[in-house]
Amino acid sequence: MGTISPRVRLGGVSVLLPTKREAANLRHLLPRIHGQLRSILDDNYEILVVDDPSDDGTESVCHAHNARYIGETGLGFAAALRRGFRESRKAWVLTMDADGSHDPQYFPHLMAAAEHADIVICSRYLPRSSQRSSWFRRFTSRLLNTWLKWRCRVPINDLSGGFKLYWRPIFDEIQILSQGFEVQVEITTRAFARGFRLCEIPFCYKPRLEGRSKAAMIRYGLAFFRRAEQLHRLRSGSDNPDYQEHAGLWRKIFHQPQVVTCLDRILDTQPILTIALGSAPLVLENPRAICLEIPQHIPVLRYLSADPHRRLLLAPDGAPLPFPSRTFNSIICDLSAISDPVSLCREILRVASPSGNLVFITPCSFTHLPGPLQELLGDPTDTFSFGSHQLLFYQRSS
Incomplete structure (x- = not known):
């Protein structure tokens, strides 16, 4: 176990327990929660129980063990979570x-x-994890989570589990639509689509202490499949922070033989600067490159900054590039994402070496660069089209 993150120690923790007829289990669980949290956070925590009321005495158990009780008749699991997220104070x-x-x-x-994640997930499917349940439940759960990981394109092995730690500001940016247990995969997927950082740790899933599970397996599985199809459409959109990483069109152009030949020549000439390329394969496959992003799409910045090995810098659109003149032997820039391409190109020519290589991504509607850019750069050495965009290669001579 590492040191408790200062982010958590300073911000405090709200423990959220959605319940329905769980008084007997809460009598055992609440004292253990208090014991753990006091030893870690002193008094900077709260326990919040959101209950679908019954006559089992859940409210009195909460009062006896210093837990906030919220009762609302007819709450489903997802609605209980939403209510708890709104009511939490930490x-x-x-x-x-x-x-x-x-x-x-x-x-x-x-x-x-x-310390390095916005959602931390206790996972049943990591080395040193275990799950004490029937072989049928282990098999179906693993099958479901393998399919969810593939369909939702989220790098997490246990998307359906509910033992998680969330950074609360996440819920200011995502909308939760689920009604049942499928809310677990929806929250994590929507957060990842906004660039928030995810992390898994191993744990042992134990059998419930008393009573019977409220989950109906068939209805539970169908709800997950329906929600996953909706999330798949969400994750296929071009506004996802990792869109270029997975988009077939981007991978196709960067693996065409002619393009590869030109890029290999360029990528051998360090240092390299990339501008506004997001998560394009070219960026991910060249960790030595300096990545300059325009801070317009916050999820992309979150996603790229999660890689501790990437040299990521920010520069406002239209601002001078934060480098000395004649610094880079190769510069690759997506001009379609820039509002003032003329000013940026002047800066690119300043920081590029006199005999450097330049590569621009532009819409195919540009048969050549717009007037002022054409005057600055002249005609490209090579041009490659892909879909609605094209790559323009320039080999400068000193």
């Missing part, structure tokens, strides 16, 4: 089942991992 929200299957001993591990 910077972090830790969700867990109230049946004892999620052990509070993992709290320190969750809070340590939050």
